[in-house]
Amino acid sequence: MSRGNVILAALLWLIIAFLILYPLSILLQESFNISGTDSWGISNYLEFFKDTYYLRIFGNTLLLSTFVLLTTTVFGVPLAYILARYRHRGKTIFTALILLPIVLPAFAGVFAFIIFFGKYGTMNLLLMDVLKWTKEPINFIYGMHGLVFVQSLHMLPFIVLGLSAGFTNIDPSFEEAAEVEGANGFWRFITITLPLCTPSYLAGAVLVFLWPFTDWLTPMILGQTDLLPSVAYINIAYHFTDMHRKYMGIVAVVVSAVFCISLFLLARWWVERKKYTGLSKGTTAEGRVIEPGPLLKTGAYVYLIFIAIIVLLIPIVLGLSAFSRRWVFEPFPTYWTLENFRLILLESPILIKNSFLFSGLALVFGVAFGLPAAYLIARTRVPGKDALDFVITLMLAFPGIAVGVGYMLAFWDTIPLARYWIIMPLALFARRLPYFLRMAHASYLQLDVSLEEAAEVAGAGRLRTFMTISLPLLLKGVLVGVMMFFIMAFQEISTAIFLYRGGWETLPIGIYLNWHRGMEFGIAAAMAFLMIVITFILLLIASRIGGNMLKAAWSTDE
Amino acid sequence: MLKEIDYMAFIEIKNLLKRYKKVVAVNHIDLEVKEGEMLTLLGPSGCGKTTTLRCIAGLETPEDGDIVIDGKPMLSEGFIHSSQRGIGMVFQNYAVWPHMRVFNNVAYGLKIKKVSKKNIQERVLKVLELVGLEGLGERYPSQLSGGQQQRVALARALVGNPKVLLLDEPLSNLDAKLREKMRFEIKSLVKRMGITSVYVTHDQAEAMVISDRIAVMDSGDIVQIGTAHEIYKNPANKFVADFIGTMNFIPGEIVQAPGDTPSVSDVVCVRTEFSEKVLCTTDGVTEATPGKEVYVSIRPEDVEVFAEPPQDRENLFKGVIAHKAYLGNFLYFFVDVNGTRIQAQVPHHLPQDEGQEVHLFLDPQKCMILF
Numbered sequence: 001m002s003r004g005n006v007i008l009a010a011l012l013w014l015i016i017a018f019l020i021l022y023p024l025s026i027l028l029q030e031s032f033n034i035s036g037t038d039s040w041g042i043s044n045y046l047e048f049f050k051d052t053y054y055l056r057i058f059g060n061t062l063l064l065s066t067f068v069l070l071t072t073t074v075f076g077v078p079l080a081y082i083l084a085r086y087r088h089r090g091k092t093i094f095t096a097l098i099l100l101p102i103v104l105p106a107f108a109g110v111f112a113f114i115i116f117f118g119k120y121g122t123m124n125l126l127l128m129d130v131l132k133w134t135k136e137p138i139n140f141i142y143g144m145h146g147l148v149f150v151q152s153l154h155m156l157p158f159i160v161l162g163l164s165a166g167f168t169n170i171d172p173s174f175e176e177a178a179e180v181e182g183a184n185g186f187w188r189f190i191t192i193t194l195p196l197c198t199p200s201y202l203a204g205a206v207l208v209f210l211w212p213f214t215d216w217l218t219p220m221i222l223g224q225t226d227l228l229p230s231v232a233y234i235n236i237a238y239h240f241t242d243m244h245r246k247y248m249g250i251v252a253v254v255v256s257a258v259f260c261i262s263l264f265l266l267a268r269w270w271v272e273r274k275k276y277t278g279l280s281k282g283t284t285a286e287g288r289v290i291e292p293g294p295l296l297k298t299g300a301y302v303y304l305i306f307i308a309i310i311v312l313l314i315p316i317v318l319g320l321s322a323f324s325r326r327w328v329f330e331p332f333p334t335y336w337t338l339e340n341f342r343l344i345l346l347e348s349p350i351l352i353k354n355s356f357l358f359s360g361l362a363l364v365f366g367v368a369f370g371l372p373a374a375y376l377i378a379r380t381r382v383p384g385k386d387a388l389d390f391v392i393t394l395m396l397a398f399p400g401i402a403v404g405v406g407y408m409l410a411f412w413d414t415i416p417l418a419r420y421w422i423i424m425p426l427a428l429f430a431r432r433l434p435y436f437l438r439m440a441h442a443s444y445l446q447l448d449v450s451l452e453e454a455a456e457v458a459g460a461g462r463l464r465t466f467m468t469i470s471l472p473l474l475l476k477g478v479l480v481g482v483m484m485f486f487i488m489a490f491q492e493i494s495t496a497i498f499l500y501r502g503g504w505e506t507l508p509i510g511i512y513l514n515w516h517r518g519m520e521f522g523i524a525a526a527m528a529f530l531m532i533v534i535t536f537i538l539l540l541i542a543s544r545i546g547g548n549m550l551k552a553a554w555s556t557d558e
Numbered sequence: 559m560l561k562e563i564d565y566m567a568f569i570e571i572k573n574l575l576k577r578y579k580k581v582v583a584v585n586h587i588d589l590e591v592k593e594g595e596m597l598t599l600l601g602p603s604g605c606g607k608t609t610t611l612r613c614i615a616g617l618e619t620p621e622d623g624d625i626v627i628d629g630k631p632m633l634s635e636g637f638i639h640s641s642q643r644g645i646g647m648v649f650q651n652y653a654v655w656p657h658m659r660v661f662n663n664v665a666y667g668l669k670i671k672k673v674s675k676k677n678i679q680e681r682v683l684k685v686l687e688l689v690g691l692e693g694l695g696e697r698y699p700s701q702l703s704g705g706q707q708q709r710v711a712l713a714r715a716l717v718g719n720p721k722v723l724l725l726d727e728p729l730s731n732l733d734a735k736l737r738e739k740m741r742f743e744i745k746s747l748v749k750r751m752g753i754t755s756v757y758v759t760h761d762q763a764e765a766m767v768i769s770d771r772i773a774v775m776d777s778g779d780i781v782q783i784g785t786a787h788e789i790y791k792n793p794a795n796k797f798v799a800d801f802i803g804t805m806n807f808i809p810g811e812i813v814q815a816p817g818d819t820p821s822v823s824d825v826v827c828v829r830t831e832f833s834e835k836v837l838c839t840t841d842g843v844t845e846a847t848p849g850k851e852v853y854v855s856i857r858p859e860d861v862e863v864f865a866e867p868p869q870d871r872e873n874l875f876k877g878v879i880a881h882k883a884y885l886g887n888f889l890y891f892f893v894d895v896n897g898t899r900i901q902a903q904v905p906h907h908l909p910q911d912e913g914q915e916v917h918l919f920l921d922p923q924k925c926m927i928l929f
Contacts, residue, residue: 177647177649180645182667182670184641187670198657274657
């Protein structure tokens with residue numbers, strides 16, 4: 001353990017302390033404040049856990065989480081199995097489409113589905129006016145069921161990615177052994193395949209389960225505000241004059257953050273304990289790809305296409321809306337125009353500029369921090385490096401609203417960083433950090449140490465070795481990490497919404513504001529469409545560079 | 559030769575063909591395994607040995623041919639599922655399910671066959687004892703050593719009283735010491751139970767220890783079948799000779815066909831780089847006609863090394879020692895004979911050192927002609 005590494009570790013810890021630990025401790029401290037007095041105590045928490053209202057919304061959120069997890073699992077298991085095991089055409093396209101929701105901003109989906117499935121949306125208009133099947137509009141989307149639908153679609157990729165990697169990676173002979181023993185089809189799947197995949201399933205499932213504790217925007221758009229994150233948002237953002245409600249909002253944020261982290265840690269611990277690697281040392285044949293019978297194959301295609309269509313609805317509907325105006329009470333738009341795009345691009349290009357500037361800067365910070373961090377974690381035994389990894393990974397489970405509120409409180413008076421626009425990229429950096437780090441880390445683990453050692457034996461110093469040997473070999477993983485980080489920072493809203501001031505709006509915030517004001521739906525749709533296009537291009541580049549790396553780093557926790 | 563009549567073929571492979579896309583993995587092979595016999599499929603990786611085994615197991619669907627086990631065709635009268643073939647199988651990486659305890663791993667197949675609980679208990683405990691795992695039934699595989707996991711796999715394959723035991727490189731993941739011990743253990747266990755078994759390995763020493771007969775495979779074909787002794791002493795071709803043991807191959811051309819000199823029948827004369835005349839036994843090889851390019855082949859332990867040339871011997875060549883190694887019970891030489899390097903293994907001491915001259919005697923009776 002060299003002095004250089006220790007200094008590096010200390011530096012990284014300093015950054016973590018300043019940008020993550022400090023704001024979160026302020027958040028925690030603030031939640032103990034008692035309004036109207038200078039004193040503090042646990043009375044806010046007592047009120048939270050005694051008030052049937054708060055308990056009910058906590059229960060509601062748990063219920064929603066359960067439904068979302070159930071839905072994603074029921075739809076995700078066959079989907080993952082088809083993608084991993086069946087030989088079929090267009091595998092890449094289907095995989096890409098099914099993974100698309102993960103990178104799309106969550107609210108893009110909501111807007112699209114409101115336009116399509118809303119009370120007087122395309123579906124209802126078709127049913128009522130064209131097909132004449134019903135007289136009254138059917139409520140497809142507003143309510144708990146719509147919320148479960150939208151959130152499930154958004155989180156489905158986490159389940160599919162984890163499980164399909166599991167299905168592909170488990171050693172074929174585990175299943176063959178069961179086959180020889182006489183276990184057929186379904187029974188083999190239940191007793192052998194699925195249990196062996198539980199670790200990879202769980203890693204994704206916990207993120208799915210936590211999503212309703214994080215997502216305040218979708219419920220609000222769908223008129224379901226009795227949920228923990230929405231209540232927290234409303235209490236904090238709408239009632240800044242009522243100190244008590246603000247503190248109760250902060251308590252709600254802390255409670256959901258603590259809940260998320262506890263559950264996340266529990267899942268991680270369990271996955272760690274159940275990890276089935278290192279047992280079969282033999283050569284692993286490529287995963288079992290089978291040619292299904294014609295009936296199964298048709299069924300599989302129908303199912304894939306069904307899911308793909310639902311996903312595709314998002315860009316299609318938003319596209320229709322973006323290129324039209326006055327699309328009301330008609331199943332499809334009739335008046336086509338580029339006016340929405342003209343407004344965005346010519347009259348308020350600042351949003352696009354901000355989005356790129358903030359995400360880009362966050363990316364620079366992310367790489368500057370992530371590469372050394374990945375090096376320390378993967379290659380050295382510096383004390384505290386595991387804790388570093390731990391804290392950064394926790395950010396995956398941390399609700400964005402908690403980061404936003406924490407920053408708002410911490411960087412206003414004592415350290416007035418939030419008065420300058422640099423707070424935006426800093427916050428994005430802190431929130432999305434794990435997305436770059438786990439890519440860099442994953443590729444570091446695949447890089448044979450002896451390649452680096454050979455360079456050091458040849459006389460290259462540590463930095464030179466890194467620049468001439470490690471970095472070129474890590475490049476693929478690093479580039480994919482860069483893309484993923486940028487995409488995730490680009491669509492960030494939960495944190496940014498608390499920190500932006502006039503002139504700092506990003507595209508997601510612009511979309512939200514345009515929807516919120518209720519009049520410029522077309523502009524919001526055009527912005528969302530623009531974001532989808534940009535995201536999709538970035539994603540395409542990323543998967544070109546290293547689709548396998550992407551899968552590997554996303555599918556398993558660690 | 560008489561032996562073959564004593565036995566009935568228990569597994570009969572007829573004209574088996576297995577292709578992966580365009581690559582032929584198993585090329586129309588025929589093979590018979592006798593009842594109670596332990597037969598090894600031996601060959602380098604990619605030779606088709608594992609594919610053949612997997613065809614017997616029912617894990618692959620061959621394009622052509624049939625497999626008959628105990629008189630019952632597995633393919634020609636409809637594909638018989640692997641679990642209906644009466645086989646037990648040990649996989650290369652054990653395939654011991656990590657999420658089940660040892661007991662449940664072994665009991666898995668019996669439960670599917672709906673054997674009564676009491677019966678399962680009895681049989682599993684018995685087989686665990688048989689493989690030397692008594693008392694470990696409640697462990698998880700992760701709490702076992704590699705050798706113990708191997709035994710779990712063996713127990714699982716044996717618990718259903720299979721007619722045929724299939725073993726796919728079962729020892730390749732163990733360390734060298736344990737591997738040598740397990741060879742004998744598996745052999746004595748299988749022999750004691752009298753199960754007909756097919757064993758796949760790429761390790762020739764393992765094959766020679768464990769099997770009654772060895773089938774050597776190369777590029778999807780069976781090149782030679784026989785006992786370890788037969789294959790070592792009379793390899794069918796250069797490939798087999800090279801794969802099993804060490805062999806000197808001296809390229810040359812036949813200059814005198816058998817029968818030309820009636821006095822020494824089945825001996826031919828081969829012109830090599832270092833000598834116009836190397837005498838070899840043909841052992842009835844009919845293709846040994848003049849002009850044919852062949853390899854004069856002799857095992858290192860059959861090469862005799864002399865400090866002084868003995869009298870009245872043919873096939874005596876002078877060479878220079880390039881390397882000499884002391885290996886305890888014998889000496890090992892690399893000798894350059896006019897540019898051709900010949901290996902020799904000598905059981906006695908010889909004072910000559912590297913760079914010094916020696917005389918090699920290649921006994922014509924032990925020089926084979928291989929193609």
